[in-house]
Amino acid sequence: MVDKTVLARQFIEAIPHARALNLTLTHIGEGEAEITLPYNEDLIGDPRTGVIHGGAISTILDTCCGAAVMSHPSAPGGTATIDLRIDYMRAATPGQTITARATCYHITRNVAFVRATAVDIDKDLPVATAAGSFTVEGN
Amino acid sequence: MARPRPEPVQVVKQRRDAALRALVDGVPYIRFLDISFDRRGDELTGVLNFDDKLIGNPFLPAIHGGVTAAFLEVTAVITLSWEHMFPRIESGEIDGETIVTDKSIRFPKTIDFTVDYLRSGLPRDAYARAFISRSGRRYASVRVEAWQDNHAKLFAQASGHFLMPQPPKDKS
Numbered sequence: 086m087v088d089k090t091v092l093a094r095q096f097i098e099a100i101p102h103a104r105a106l107n108l109t110l111t112h113i114g115e116g117e118a119e120i121t122l123p124y125n126e127d128l129i130g131d132p133r134t135g136v137i138h139g140g141a142i143s144t145i146l147d148t149c150c151g152a153a154v155m156s157h158p159s160a161p162g163g164t165a166t167i168d169l170r171i172d173y174m175r176a177a178t179p180g181q182t183i184t185a186r187a188t189c190y191h192i193t194r195n196v197a198f199v200r201a202t203a204v205d206i207d208k209d210l211p212v213a214t215a216a217g218s219f220t221v222e223g224n
Numbered sequence: 225m226a227r228p229r230p231e232p233v234q235v236v237k238q239r240r241d242a243a244l245r246a247l248v249d250g251v252p253y254i255r256f257l258d259i260s261f262d263r264r265g266d267e268l269t270g271v272l273n274f275d276d277k278l279i280g281n282p283f284l285p286a287i288h289g290g291v292t293a294a295f296l297e298v299t300a301v302i303t304l305s306w307e308h309m310f311p312r313i314e315s316g317e318i319d320g321e322t323i324v325t326d327k328s329i330r331f332p333k334t335i336d337f338t339v340d341y342l343r344s345g346l347p348r349d350a351y352a353r354a355f356i357s358r359s360g361r362r363y364a365s366v367r368v369e370a371w372q373d374n375h376a377k378l379f380a381q382a383s384g385h386f387l388m389p390q391p392p393k394d395k396s
Binding site: 099100101102105126129130131132133140143144165172173176 | 250335
């Protein structure tokens with residue numbers, strides 16, 4: 086059997102914008118996903134501090150949530166974001182890799198519900214959390 | 225008493241456009257996504273200049289949902305900053321030179337941001353406009369709309385809350 090993790094990693098890493106951000110899928114399966122975003126000066130949102138822009142955090146959280154939905158045993162295929170809310174707890178520390186972890190905690194025939202958290206090296210203090218609903222496609 | 229003559233139009237335009245350009249071009253992430261801003265009076269329109277690297281779904285193809293969220297957030301933050309800094313730009317207190325280097329000038333910080341995805345983002349330019357619902361001393365509430373070919377058919381909308389930069393505390 087082909088390793089589902091390898092397939093999923095190739096799929097996520099083939100997304101042009103995921104490549105532009107150097108996103109790496111580090112874990113996937115059973116409605117859960119983990120993706121990392123390495124620090125990159127092109128993503129700075131405030132040139133005075135070097136802190137990564139919230140938009141890049143939104144992108145890794147959105148990608149991670151989508152991957153979690155697709156990996157759910159009840160998800161037949163693709164997905165698209167219906168809505169996503171992001172709460173920003175603190176600025177990400179400049180120079181550190183961001184890790185997003187998402188869980189698809191409920192899925193129906195039409196909708197998947199997902200929660201996600203983004204952290205840097207300090208895993209106990211989230212940088213941002215997300216909650217969203219996604220379409221379930223390919224029935 | 226006669227009122228002073230208004231400033232020549234070139235002077236006004238030059239001052240405002242230089243400040244806006246410096247504000248936008250000073251942020252690496254805005255350059256990375258290639259977002260620019262059109263100004264008509266005090267009204268700003270964000271323009272997301274399409275590029276293949278913005279694609280999130282290569283099969284449709286469609287713009288990445290994260291890019292859409294980022295575009296809306298950038299438009300909200302720039303519109304809010306512009307509104308907040310405008311009196312100081314007009315008085316000449318801050319200009320294109322100081323706007324991204326002066327440590328005392330800070331951007332509003334996003335507290336939360338919620339995006340509704342109404343249609344998939346087509347592989348072409350997108351536009352966005354932010355409306356400040358309320359801007360208080362500490363918090364601001366902003367709504368943003370984004371469209372592509374037809375302004376009446378939004379492809380995304382968002383609303384968010386922001387923490388406004390606080391004036392430095394008087395130590396006396």
